[in-house]
Amino acid sequence: MRQSKLARRFVIAVPNIWLILFFMVPFLVVLKISLAEPRIAIPPYSPLWDWVDGSIKFNINFENYAYMWEDTLYINAYLSSIKIAATSTLLTLLVGYPMAYTIARAPEPRRSILLLLVVLPFWTSFLLRVYAWIGILKTKGILNAVLLWSGIIDEPLIILQTDIAVYIGIVYTYLPFLILPLYANLVKLDDTLLEASRDLGASRISSFFRITLPLSMPGIIAGSMLVFIPVLGEYVIPALLGGPDTLMIGKVLWNEYFSNRDWPVASAVAIVMLIIMLIPIMILRRAQTKGAEI
Amino acid sequence: MKLRFTPIMALFGFIFLYGPIVSLVIYSFNKSKLVTVWGGWSTKWYAELFANEQIMSAAWLSLKIGVISASVATVFGTMMAMVLVRFKKVRGRGLMGGMITGPLVMPDVIIGLSLLLLFVAMQSLIGWPAGRGLTTILIAHITFNMAFVTVVVQSRLSDMDDSIEEAALDLGASPTRVFFDITLPMITPALISGWLLAFTLSLDDLVISSFVSGPGATTLPMVIFSKVRLGVSPDINALASLIVLAVSIGIIISALLMRKKPR
Numbered sequence: 001m002r003q004s005k006l007a008r009r010f011v012i013a014v015p016n017i018w019l020i021l022f023f024m025v026p027f028l029v030v031l032k033i034s035l036a037e038p039r040i041a042i043p044p045y046s047p048l049w050d051w052v053d054g055s056i057k058f059n060i061n062f063e064n065y066a067y068m069w070e071d072t073l074y075i076n077a078y079l080s081s082i083k084i085a086a087t088s089t090l091l092t093l094l095v096g097y098p099m100a101y102t103i104a105r106a107p108e109p110r111r112s113i114l115l116l117l118v119v120l121p122f123w124t125s126f127l128l129r130v131y132a133w134i135g136i137l138k139t140k141g142i143l144n145a146v147l148l149w150s151g152i153i154d155e156p157l158i159i160l161q162t163d164i165a166v167y168i169g170i171v172y173t174y175l176p177f178l179i180l181p182l183y184a185n186l187v188k189l190d191d192t193l194l195e196a197s198r199d200l201g202a203s204r205i206s207s208f209f210r211i212t213l214p215l216s217m218p219g220i221i222a223g224s225m226l227v228f229i230p231v232l233g234e235y236v237i238p239a240l241l242g243g244p245d246t247l248m249i250g251k252v253l254w255n256e257y258f259s260n261r262d263w264p265v266a267s268a269v270a271i272v273m274l275i276i277m278l279i280p281i282m283i284l285r286r287a288q289t290k291g292a293e294i
Numbered sequence: 295m296k297l298r299f300t301p302i303m304a305l306f307g308f309i310f311l312y313g314p315i316v317s318l319v320i321y322s323f324n325k326s327k328l329v330t331v332w333g334g335w336s337t338k339w340y341a342e343l344f345a346n347e348q349i350m351s352a353a354w355l356s357l358k359i360g361v362i363s364a365s366v367a368t369v370f371g372t373m374m375a376m377v378l379v380r381f382k383k384v385r386g387r388g389l390m391g392g393m394i395t396g397p398l399v400m401p402d403v404i405i406g407l408s409l410l411l412l413f414v415a416m417q418s419l420i421g422w423p424a425g426r427g428l429t430t431i432l433i434a435h436i437t438f439n440m441a442f443v444t445v446v447v448q449s450r451l452s453d454m455d456d457s458i459e460e461a462a463l464d465l466g467a468s469p470t471r472v473f474f475d476i477t478l479p480m481i482t483p484a485l486i487s488g489w490l491l492a493f494t495l496s497l498d499d500l501v502i503s504s505f506v507s508g509p510g511a512t513t514l515p516m517v518i519f520s521k522v523r524l525g526v527s528p529d530i531n532a533l534a535s536l537i538v539l540a541v542s543i544g545i546i547i548s549a550l551l552m553r554k555k556p557r
Contacts, residue, residue, distance in 0.1 A: 004469045012384060015374040015440065019393040022437045026408035029415050043414050095310070098303035114304075116545075121311050123490075123541045125498050127515050128534040131522045132314035135321060138526070140328065142317060175311065226399070233401020235501050240522065250403045257407060257505070267411065270404050281399060 027274070034267035035060045045264050064268035073252070074269065078276065080247040084163065084238075085231040088170040089178075089224050095171055096178040096223065101212075103179070104186035115183065122176050130169050130240050137165050137241070161243030169237040174230070178223035185219025186212075218287050225284035229277055249273055319538060322531035339532040346529060349517055356497055356514035359428070363435035364492035368485055370436065371443025371492075376473070378444070379451040397441040406505030409434050413506060426508030434506045435499065439492035446491060450484035451477075490544075 036045040037059070046059060068074040103114040121129060136142045137160040144156040159165050189212060197207040235250035242248070249269065256266040322340070326333030343349060374394065377384055384390075397405065413423055413430050423429050462472045500515035507513065521527050 007470050008381070011373045012377050012381065015370045015377070015444075016390065016393075018370060018437070018440070019374075019390075022409065022412070022433060023393055023396060026405075026412040029411045030404075030408045033411055043418060095303075095307055098300045099307040102301050102304035117308060118311070120541075120545065121315060123494055123545070124315065124538055125515075125518075125534065127498060127500055127518055127522075128318065128530070128537065129314060131518070131530065132318045132534070134522065135526045135531075136314060136317060172310065172314070175307070229399045230401055233403050235401075235403050236519075240519075250401060253403045253407065254501075263411070266407060270407055273401070273404060277400075281395075284399070285395070 030267045030270050033264055034064055034271050035062070036264050037061055037063070038262050038264045043263070044261060064264045065272075067265065068268055068272065073247075074249075074272075077247045077249045077252045078272070081232050081249040082276070084166065084170075084248060085228050085234075088167050088174070088231055089228045091167060092171045092174055092178050092227050093220065093224060096175055096182060097220075099175075100179045100182035100186055100219075100223075104183050104189070118176050118179050118183075126173055127236060129173060130237055133165065133169055133172070133241055134160060137168070160241065161246075163242065163246055165241040166238050166246055166248075169241045170227075170231055170234065173237065174227045177226040177230075181222040181226065182216065182219040185216050185222075189215060221287040222284060225280050225287065229280050229284065232277060232280075233273060315534075315538060318531050318534045322528065322535040324528065327526075327528055339528040340536075343529040343532045343536075348512075349514070349529070349533070352512050352514045352517040355428075355511065359431055359435060359513065360493045360496040363432055363439055363496045364489050366432075366436045367439035367443050367492045368489045371440040371488060372447050372481070372485060374440065374444040375447035375451055376477075379448055380456070380477075394441050394444050397438040398445070402499070402501035403505075405438060406434070406502040409437070409502070410505045426506055427511035430506040430508070431503050431511060431513065434502050435496045438499075438502065439495060442491050442495060443488035446488040447481060447484045450481050454480060 033045050036047070038044060039046055099118065103111055103118070106114055134141075138144075139156045139158060139160065141160070143159070144153075147153045148156065159168075193211050193215075194207055197211055198204070202210070233250040233253075234248060235254050238246045238248045238251050239254075242251075253266055253269045253273070256262050256269060323335050323337065324331075324333055325336035325338065374390070378387065378390060378394075409430075410426075413426060413433075417423060417425075423433075459472050459476055462476055463469065467475070498515060499513075500519050503513045504516055504519075507516070518530055518533070522530055
């Protein structure tokens with residue numbers, strides 16, 4: 001029995017110590033460095049505390065945060081990220097809801113195949129799927145070639161390196177994240193409710209808005225948050241498909257670290273980003289526990 | 295017969311999902327470098343791909359990182375899932391659940407930056423890890439991968455009937471024996487899909503690797519990214535087609551295996 005107790009402790013300890021060390025502690029380090037001063041050294045920030053004559057001396061400074069507040073670049077980047085994330089979540093929902101609905105209502109063998117078809121692209125490289133859109137959207141790309149050839153447009157559309165390309169890229173790559181929780185919710189919908197409402201004379205559209213939509217709310221919220229939260233900090237899609245004007249905070253953080261080498265400001269950007277994300281993460285966790293109850 | 299709106303929308307959705315992938319495969323066989331010009335069928339981009347030493351060595355490094363990190367993450371993730379589902383009396387489940395959801399939704403730039411800063415602080419404090427490269431990429435990949443494995447195994451464990459395990463315990467088998475003789479065989483499919491998911495995610499990661507990597511450790515996504523930033527490059531199309539081929543073969547095999555053994 002003693003041996004199994006030891007085994008039990010081992011099973012609890014290993015993954016938890018790993019996660020505390022490599023997931024929780026790093027955030028404290030980020031918080032610490034966001035309060036330090038940048039300097040030209042290795043590592044390129046000042047220590048937060050010093051031992052001076054046997055007593056500890058703290059050097060906490062909020063200048064990195066003050067700097068972010070004063071320079072409009074950062075505030076604009078946060079606002080623009082929230083705008084892009086919200087808009088693309090809505091667009092993903094518009095594309096994903098009919099798909100999740102159709103899959104959930106399909107008869108069994110077909111349902112599994114359709115669901116598999118939604119998940120499949122996820123297994124091929126995300127980076128390469130974003131890259132595929134460059135060839136489609138660029139001025140001399142496939143889309144413009146088709147539209148010019150069919151005579152719908154006379155001059156090529158400029159889509160690549162605009163926000164529209166970023167929206168397309170986000171909807172494309174995050175679609176499965178929205179469809180899966182929504183499908184899991186819609187598939188549990190009781191058919192008899194819809195039949196009853198149809199028998200009582202409600203139109204198809206009215207039954208949808210008064211029964212299906214409200215009942216699928218937990219799925220909608222969970223799926224939307226699974227798109228909204230990671231998109232807030234997205235880097236690859238705006239970097240590849242967006243233009244120089246596409247302002248997103250993930251790109252700002254990347255440049256702050258890789259181009260400006262300013263670690264304290266990059267850390268401050270990350271901390272504010274985390275604070276902004278707390279609300280949607282809480283909404284997600286509530287939707288997930290609620291969804292589990294139904 | 296009324297034209298149904300939703301299935302048509304869904305059809306467009308599926309075209310939207312697959313169109314770009316199909317275009318990559320088709321244009322990987324295009325002799326011309328331009329997307330708008332069809333220069334005839336050719337496999338020259340494949341030859342160029344295999345001749346590119348930078349891509350080949352990066353692919354080898356990425357495969358190594360993928361296999362190692364997916365395997366370690368599968369072990370750790372299974373342990374975590376056991377703790378969350380089977381160890382009923384453990385304290386701090388809320389925190390554990392949070393530590394598992396965290397890496398799933400947290401943007402890559404934050405995970406990458408925070409791990410990098412941790413590694414730098416650790417190096418100046420205890421001298422390990424010395425420099426950045428393979429080790430630091432592995433640690434980072436294991437961390438986010440184990441969260442995904444935990445979720446996959448967790449859902450399998452909670453769907454599973456635990457009465458067989460309880461019966462074995464009542465009959466005097468040790469918990470360790472019960473795990474290896476009963477639980478493990480029953481969750482093997484979940485372990486395989488968890489491993490595959492972790493492997494795929496590891497092979498695909500650009501942002502976190504870029505932060506925690508050092509000179510000399512360039513992974514495949516890092517090479518791809520630096521190439522495609524400058525525009526379309528046909529040898530990357532060839533690479534993408536090979537990945538699509540590998541994934542398709544994998545899916546067909548797993549579909550055949552599942553058909554053979556209906557649960």
